[in-house]
Amino acid sequence: xxxxxxTFFLHPDAQGTLQQQIQQxxxxxxxxxxxGTGEKLPSTRSLARHLGISRITVTIAYTELLxxxxxxxxxxxxxxxxxxxxxxPQFSPAADTPDAVDWTRAIGQRFSGxxxxxxxxxWGKYRYPFIYGQADPxxxxxxxxxxxxxxxxxxxxxxxxxxxxxxxxxxxLIEFIARHSLPRRGISARPEQILITLGAQNALWLTxxxxxxxxxxxxxxxxxxPALRDILTQSRCHVSPVQVDHEGLIPDAIPDDTDVIFTTPxxxxxxxxxxxxxxxxxxxxxxxxxxxxxxEDDYEFEMSFLKSPSPSLKSLDQxxxxxxxxxxxxxxxxxxxxGYLVGSEPFIREARALRASVLRHPxxxxxxxxxxxxxxxxxxxxxxxxxxxxHGRRTVxxxxxxxxxxxxxxxxxxxxxxxxxxxxxxxxxxxxxxRLRAKSVLxxxxxxxxxxxxxxxxxxxxxxxxxxxxxxxxxxxxxxxxIHDMG
Amino acid sequence: xxxxxxTFFLHPDAQGTLQQQIQQxxxxxxxxxxxGTGEKLPSTRSLARHLGISRITVTIAYTELLxxxxxxxxxxxxxxxxxxxxxxPQFSPAADTPDAVDWTRAIGQRFSGxxxxxxxxxWGKYRYPFIYGQADPxxxxxxxxxxxxxxxxxxxxxxxxxxxxxxxxxxxLIEFIARHSLPRRGISARPEQILITLGAQNALWLTxxxxxxxxxxxxxxxxxxPALRDILTQSRCHVSPVQVDHEGLIPDAIPDDTDVIFTTPxxxxxxxxxxxxxxxxxxxxxxxxxxxxxxEDDYEFEMSFLKSPSPSLKSLDQxxxxxxxxxxxxxxxxxxxxGYLVGSEPFIREARALRASVLRHPxxxxxxxxxxxxxxxxxxxxxxxxxxxxHGRRTVxxxxxxxxxxxxxxxxxxxxxxxxxxxxxxxxxxxxxxRLRAKSVLxxxxxxxxxxxxxxxxxxxxxxxxxxxxxxxxxxxxxxxxIHDMG
Numbered sequence: 001x002x003x004x005x006x007t008f009f010l011h012p013d014a015q016g017t018l019q020q021q022i023q024q025x026x027x028x029x030x031x032x033x034x035x036g037t038g039e040k041l042p043s044t045r046s047l048a049r050h051l052g053i054s055r056i057t058v059t060i061a062y063t064e065l066l067x068x069x070x071x072x073x074x075x076x077x078x079x080x081x082x083x084x085x086x087x088x089p090q091f092s093p094a095a096d097t098p099d100a101v102d103w104t105r106a107i108g109q110r111f112s113g114x115x116x117x118x119x120x121x122x123w124g125k126y127r128y129p130f131i132y133g134q135a136d137p138x139x140x141x142x143x144x145x146x147x148x149x150x151x152x153x154x155x156x157x158x159x160x161x162x163x164x165x166x167x168x169x170x171x172x173l174i175e176f177i178a179r180h181s182l183p184r185r186g187i188s189a190r191p192e193q194i195l196i197t198l199g200a201q202n203a204l205w206l207t208x209x210x211x212x213x214x215x216x217x218x219x220x221x222x223x224x225x226p227a228l229r230d231i232l233t234q235s236r237c238h239v240s241p242v243q244v245d246h247e248g249l250i251p252d253a254i255p256d257d258t259d260v261i262f263t264t265p266x267x268x269x270x271x272x273x274x275x276x277x278x279x280x281x282x283x284x285x286x287x288x289x290x291x292x293x294x295x296e297d298d299y300e301f302e303m304s305f306l307k308s309p310s311p312s313l314k315s316l317d318q319x320x321x322x323x324x325x326x327x328x329x330x331x332x333x334x335x336x337x338x339g340y341l342v343g344s345e346p347f348i349r350e351a352r353a354l355r356a357s358v359l360r361h362p363x364x365x366x367x368x369x370x371x372x373x374x375x376x377x378x379x380x381x382x383x384x385x386x387x388x389x390x391h392g393r394r395t396v397x398x399x400x401x402x403x404x405x406x407x408x409x410x411x412x413x414x415x416x417x418x419x420x421x422x423x424x425x426x427x428x429x430x431x432x433x434x435r436l437r438a439k440s441v442l443x444x445x446x447x448x449x450x451x452x453x454x455x456x457x458x459x460x461x462x463x464x465x466x467x468x469x470x471x472x473x474x475x476x477x478x479x480x481x482x483i484h485d486m487g
Numbered sequence: 488x489x490x491x492x493x494t495f496f497l498h499p500d501a502q503g504t505l506q507q508q509i510q511q512x513x514x515x516x517x518x519x520x521x522x523g524t525g526e527k528l529p530s531t532r533s534l535a536r537h538l539g540i541s542r543i544t545v546t547i548a549y550t551e552l553l554x555x556x557x558x559x560x561x562x563x564x565x566x567x568x569x570x571x572x573x574x575x576p577q578f579s580p581a582a583d584t585p586d587a588v589d590w591t592r593a594i595g596q597r598f599s600g601x602x603x604x605x606x607x608x609x610w611g612k613y614r615y616p617f618i619y620g621q622a623d624p625x626x627x628x629x630x631x632x633x634x635x636x637x638x639x640x641x642x643x644x645x646x647x648x649x650x651x652x653x654x655x656x657x658x659x660l661i662e663f664i665a666r667h668s669l670p671r672r673g674i675s676a677r678p679e680q681i682l683i684t685l686g687a688q689n690a691l692w693l694t695x696x697x698x699x700x701x702x703x704x705x706x707x708x709x710x711x712x713p714a715l716r717d718i719l720t721q722s723r724c725h726v727s728p729v730q731v732d733h734e735g736l737i738p739d740a741i742p743d744d745t746d747v748i749f750t751t752p753x754x755x756x757x758x759x760x761x762x763x764x765x766x767x768x769x770x771x772x773x774x775x776x777x778x779x780x781x782x783e784d785d786y787e788f789e790m791s792f793l794k795s796p797s798p799s800l801k802s803l804d805q806x807x808x809x810x811x812x813x814x815x816x817x818x819x820x821x822x823x824x825x826g827y828l829v830g831s832e833p834f835i836r837e838a839r840a841l842r843a844s845v846l847r848h849p850x851x852x853x854x855x856x857x858x859x860x861x862x863x864x865x866x867x868x869x870x871x872x873x874x875x876x877x878h879g880r881r882t883v884x885x886x887x888x889x890x891x892x893x894x895x896x897x898x899x900x901x902x903x904x905x906x907x908x909x910x911x912x913x914x915x916x917x918x919x920x921x922r923l924r925a926k927s928v929l930x931x932x933x934x935x936x937x938x939x940x941x942x943x944x945x946x947x948x949x950x951x952x953x954x955x956x957x958x959x960x961x962x963x964x965x966x967x968x969x970i971h972d973m974g
Binding site: 015016020023024027028031032064065067068069070084085086087097098099100101103106107108109110111112113114116118119121124133134135137140142145146149150151153155156157158159160161162163164165166167168179180183184198199201202205209210211212213216227230231234259288291293308318319320321329333334335336337338344346347349350351352353354356357358359360361362363364365366372375376377378380381383384 | 502503507510511514515518519551552554555556557571572573574584585586587588589590593594595596597598599600601603605606608611620621622624627629632633636637638640642643644645646647648649650651652653654655666667670671685686688689692696697698699700703714717718721746775778780795805806807808816820821822823824825831833834836837838839840841843844845846847848849850851852853859862863864865867868870871
């Protein structure tokens with residue numbers, strides 16, 4: 001039987017080259033059983049004419065499918081579905097009946113219902129995206145990343161790409177972090193003191209599991225990164241929210257029975273406060289007095305374009321008391337899922353064993369690509385380019401905020417990529433965000449950052465990491481107008 | 488000051504092109520502070536002569552470093568370390584003093600000390616690697632994987648590459664699994680019933696966390712996959728080892744108070760037993776009688792080259808009782824870290840929330856690359872090629888095992904990639920493995936697969952997924968000889 005040419009059509013939203021679309025169309029027809037073994041494909045000429053594309057494109061697609069054994073050719077008579085083509089499913093799928101399982105009982109532990117807000121995936125479609133933490137396509141060094149990824153896909157790196165490392169990491173990436181990234185933060189660490197993680201999120205999660213139990217107490221900043229609150233809630237430890245001021249976490253406010261202190265000294269999340277040296281020393285003193293550990297999330301230290309970053313807490317730590325969390329998510333891109341933990345060996349050993357049980361190791365290809373990108377100097381060039389751009393945007397932001405009489409509640413002393421903003425008391429920023437969306441403006445309401453059941457409702461975060469300079473003034477004006485209209 | 492040309496040398500073990508090595512050498516000199524701002528680099532001519540390489544190579548490396556702002560050029564006078572180059576560390580790293588922290592007390596939960604054996608990373612250097620679960624470079628379709636990865640790195644996929652998906656996955660990969668992979672196992676699932684995981688390991692871990700507590704009981708096969716035992720030990724649930732025979736798990740041996748049953752019906756790990764249809768139905772009956780859930784690890788179903796694979800348990804399940812674990816680690820490569828969970832929506836919802844807290848999502852680039860590789864038909868072609876190769880090797884294995892009078896304790900009815908072997912009672916296969924290593928033969932001792940404190944010592948696993956056919960006979964002969972010598 002010949003397959004009628006009419007069953008083939010190009011999907012208007014399809015991605016990939018025309019050749020790939022044809023390959024996919026035929027492979028999927030075979031895999032779903034719509035095209036049977038021995039059935040004859042339309043000739044390259046007729047399919048090309050039907051789809052309105054070049055015949056050579058169809059011929060190349062057919063040749064690929066021949067090579068992959070989906071098709072056979074019988075001399076000049078044409079192309080047929082191969083006998084060796086993968087067989088369609090032999091069993092009819094079961095119908096979708098209601099479960100006999102009582103899931104309320106069957107689920108032993110619940111993890112849904114956290115407080116981490118979900119941001120719109122299509123933020124790029126908004127005209128004024130004051131959104132935090134997504135990669136800006138105009139700043140990212142896509143070309144060199146691609147080259148490094150390609151190199152990491154080469155024959156020479158076959159083992160790195162494919163191997164099961166069990167609990168280990170790519171030695172090249174570890175070496176670069178130890179020899180180049182950490183010295184810049186004043187940290188000296190041996191490879192056994194470093195663990196690669198799936199982003200800072202994974203680093204914080206692993207740390208919480210190893211250090212906290214139901215009988216221990218964690219102190220965390222209030223307001224803070226909401227996903228950290230979810231992690232601590234799931235670990236079922238006691239949690240003490242500790243106030244922050246314009247210098248970050250207040251050491252004296254940390255309760256006496258605290259075991260682990262989570263802090264973001266470079267740019268407090270979300271107020272962006274930078275902790276001065278004196279406060280850093282006081283925090284270390286307080287931790288020593290309590291015999292507590294400190295987990296230092298050093299995110300965004302690279303974005304210190306106003307002044308050089310302060311030494312990390314870890315670099316001031318003589319006791320092995322500080323566990324350091326680094327991340328490439330902000331400086332490269334969050335979809336990379338690559339961060340690292342630095343700490344004393346007994347701690348890293350447990351975190352490594354847990355990571356091996358949870359997921360083995362971050363994919364080898366990702367680790368090697370990052371190692372190349374870092375070691376060839378592209379990373380530093382990228383950070384400098386991003387810092388320059390953020391510096392420029394920040395100035396435009398400040399001018400626009402001033403011109404529109406909006407109120408800044410917190411700003412990083414050294415840089416960063418956002419302002420923490422305060423609207424008048426009567427403005428619920430959740431409502432403000434909804435109203436602004438309709439005007440193609442994205443802002444982040446502040447309430448989810450706060451602990452407790454009655455968070456302040458009038459804060460919001462304005463990031464400038466993804467919005468072009470030219471859009472800032474108009475975006476800020478929209479915000480001011482909307483706040484005015486809510487007055 | 489001019490940097491003397493003598494400070495430059497090419498490391499004999501260095502990877503990458505010469506141009507990249509020069510770039511790296513200079514970037515690292517600057518980053519570590521060895522080369523200071525304004526210092527003059529050797530001329531391209533003298534550096535090329537010194538290193539014995541082409542001048543154009545040096546020129547291109549310098550030009551790259553110019554573009555990245557590591558170097559500046561002053562007309563014809565040469566290249567200098569740029570003022571804009573990244574600064575070396577400003578703080579001297581703290582010396583490595585003993586910790587003041589008492590880690591015995593500070594660590595709340597221990598995860599080290601598991602039973603999962605670590606395999607040699609350099610297995611490729613062994614002449615007779617009867618090693619399990621690593622990618623065979625001679626079988627993997629490296630060229631097409633590279634092409635798909637490259638496509639997934641394109642501008643069009645920038646968002647997929649870089650974005651923070653929060654708790655979501657690449658819709659293209661989910662769609663392919665739902666429409667093409669699962670129907671082949673007789674499974675029909677909606678996107679909300681599928682979760683992408685970092686390999687099967689991560690899928691099993693997530694499942695254990697959601698379903699098990701300290702008050703619940705898991706039944707697992709004895710012998711079984713050691714990493715699953717580690718996962719269950721860490722979850723602190725009650726664990727019942729259940730005997731397997733040549734048809735896999737024995738349903739009647741599952742204790743009455745079991746909540747969750749873990750099983751590997753396609754190829755029991757490690758005995759490779761294939762569960763027949765009748766046994767599958769009996770297992771489902773037993774689970775229903777207990778109102779227990781079943782976690783079906785369907786690894787290696789693709790390698791059913793002797794007969795078509797049996798329908799999955801999940802395809803026979805009318806109750807929503809079966810949670811299905813799929814993996815691309817065996818059929819693609821383990822370093823990919825990509826698998827998936829299929830189950831009822833209430834279960835997947837909790838697993839998704841937990842995954843988001845632990846690691847957010849598997850890297851976007853990996854997901855999209857796999858989606859392309861699958862949808863273009865390369866995956867099916869690869870599986871067919873691997874199946875053919877494994878079929879051939881298995882025949883050679885069987886002949887050699889017979890010729891050398893070794894004893895097979897378990898073999899997959901439909902295929903697989905290993906034999907489960909039994910040595911004479913007095914042979915400790917841990918010792919056998921050590922002795923064989925000296926002869927460049929790698930085997931896997933069987934004891935870690937068993938539960939309990941007194942595992943049988945005389946079993947071992949022989950995999951043929953990474954050893955060329957031509958090496959098999961000699962390798963088996965070495966094993967027979969060594970067993971004889973231990974007699």
